[in-house]
Amino acid sequence: MTTGDEALAAAGVDAYLACESRQQPNWPDGEALASAVAKLKQVPPLVFAGEADVLRGHLAAAGRGEAFVLQGGDCAEIFSEATADRIRNKIKTILQMAVVLTYGASTPIVKIGRMAGQYAKPRSSDLETRDGVTLPAYRGDIVNSSAFTEESRIPNPQRLVDAYHVSASTLNLIRAFTTGGFADLRRVHQWNRGFAANPAYAAYDQVAGEIDRAVRFMSAAGGDFEALKTVEFFSSHEALLLDYERALTRIDSRSGLPYDCSGHFLWVGERTRQMDGAHVAFMSKIHNPIGVKLGPASTAADAVALAERLNPNNIPGRLTFVARMGADKVRNVLPGLVEGVRDAGVFVTWLSDPMHGNTFTSESGYKTRHFDTILDEVKGFFDVHHDLGTVPGGIHVELTGDDVTEVMGGTAEIDDEGLAKRYETKVDPRLNHEQSLELAFLVSELLSQREHPSLHDLDEA
Numbered sequence: 001m002t003t004g005d006e007a008l009a010a011a012g013v014d015a016y017l018a019c020e021s022r023q024q025p026n027w028p029d030g031e032a033l034a035s036a037v038a039k040l041k042q043v044p045p046l047v048f049a050g051e052a053d054v055l056r057g058h059l060a061a062a063g064r065g066e067a068f069v070l071q072g073g074d075c076a077e078i079f080s081e082a083t084a085d086r087i088r089n090k091i092k093t094i095l096q097m098a099v100v101l102t103y104g105a106s107t108p109i110v111k112i113g114r115m116a117g118q119y120a121k122p123r124s125s126d127l128e129t130r131d132g133v134t135l136p137a138y139r140g141d142i143v144n145s146s147a148f149t150e151e152s153r154i155p156n157p158q159r160l161v162d163a164y165h166v167s168a169s170t171l172n173l174i175r176a177f178t179t180g181g182f183a184d185l186r187r188v189h190q191w192n193r194g195f196a197a198n199p200a201y202a203a204y205d206q207v208a209g210e211i212d213r214a215v216r217f218m219s220a221a222g223g224d225f226e227a228l229k230t231v232e233f234f235s236s237h238e239a240l241l242l243d244y245e246r247a248l249t250r251i252d253s254r255s256g257l258p259y260d261c262s263g264h265f266l267w268v269g270e271r272t273r274q275m276d277g278a279h280v281a282f283m284s285k286i287h288n289p290i291g292v293k294l295g296p297a298s299t300a301a302d303a304v305a306l307a308e309r310l311n312p313n314n315i316p317g318r319l320t321f322v323a324r325m326g327a328d329k330v331r332n333v334l335p336g337l338v339e340g341v342r343d344a345g346v347f348v349t350w351l352s353d354p355m356h357g358n359t360f361t362s363e364s365g366y367k368t369r370h371f372d373t374i375l376d377e378v379k380g381f382f383d384v385h386h387d388l389g390t391v392p393g394g395i396h397v398e399l400t401g402d403d404v405t406e407v408m409g410g411t412a413e414i415d416d417e418g419l420a421k422r423y424e425t426k427v428d429p430r431l432n433h434e435q436s437l438e439l440a441f442l443v444s445e446l447l448s449q450r451e452h453p454s455l456h457d458l459d460e461a
């Protein structure tokens, strides 16, 4: 055992091993798994604990309404798609959305990618059947391959190590794009102008024009555009494979506390958030800002118990709840949860995931979602917070920067037939580039209706 392992064990990080761990692969080769885990315990961390602390502060601000979170990216990242073009398109889309949202929110936008680590997928079934042939389900590139052959579906521990390296190269490019000039506000704004200039998207031209005037005003008033050439961008993924997450956990040299250095922000999924389960046990010991997905069956008691367990010291920004209720349930189920948490006096940042409660199979057999339902769930989320006087802290969406056809609707009116054109996702349907921007313009409008601190208040702060 290495010294690092001893220190982590002493910090209680291994207590999760005594709990039931759902959604883990059946690795057929225990020795190969042990060897992969041993390698991962030696590699450099992907993120620095200090960066995770900075993000915690931003999430706390979002929980108070002083910032707004945009978390987005693939449902399942794919190793072979970690190319410069695809990563650039995704970053570009998120940056474009962020500029539009900044205008509506009049607050900073906290940008978090479901990127550089989103490789493990929980599944509703262990098996998949096609044309009478049944094989183990695809569980994400970190476990097996999506190709429908017996060989491809065998969990291969070498993939844990591959996931680390692909995450490292993705993160490297993200850091380059966001600090090397690509993210310059004026450049991103010009991309948005291009989008809104398309007659099909004329509905957004007025807001794009207002942003244009705001940018010109800043320029005339001597605004510091140099500072707006770089942006902060954080990485996140579902902490599903505990062998991987544990192997990338390190003791922070500054504080002596354990951080999971596979990403800045990690979340527990709807299928693995049991109070007595291994995921909650593991997450309770790491010091990153963390999230928990809450589906429509969640109760206020569940939410409060999770908050007390995962954030016993009630540290602002430590815990984010990501509500994924479904458009038809958000207005009925979410108020009880938000009220329960508020009345218990626990600090939580609330995000809306309008994707996962709104999935259905189209007549032609595609797993899809409809743009209108996605927007309706976000609206419901804002309504609930408005009625309770609480804070809608951000959105969590599945998107890609490419022109795929996976989600129905939007101005381009993708219909069932249209889904076949470019349906590429290996798990859940993603908003394409244009649908993502549309959503940003529409959410920006909702944000602009929120109460804003007056400039006078900002002065006093």
Ligand SMILES: O=C[C@H](O)[C@H](O)COP(=O)(O)O
Residues within 6 Å of the ligand: 075, 121, 122, 123, 124, 125, 427, 428
């Ligand atoms: O991304 C979320 C889940 O992994 C996904 O929705 C599960 O999908 P399934 O029902 O196809 O397994």
Ligand SMILES: C=C(OP(=O)(O)O)C(=O)O
Residues within 6 Å of the ligand: 075, 122, 238, 268, 269, 270, 271, 293, 324, 356, 428
């Ligand atoms: C698995 C996911 O979501 P949930 O846990 O909310 O189903 C996901 O975010 O891809």
Ligand SMILES: [Mn+2]
Residues within 6 Å of the ligand: 075, 076, 356, 398, 427, 428
């Ligand atoms: Mn998904």
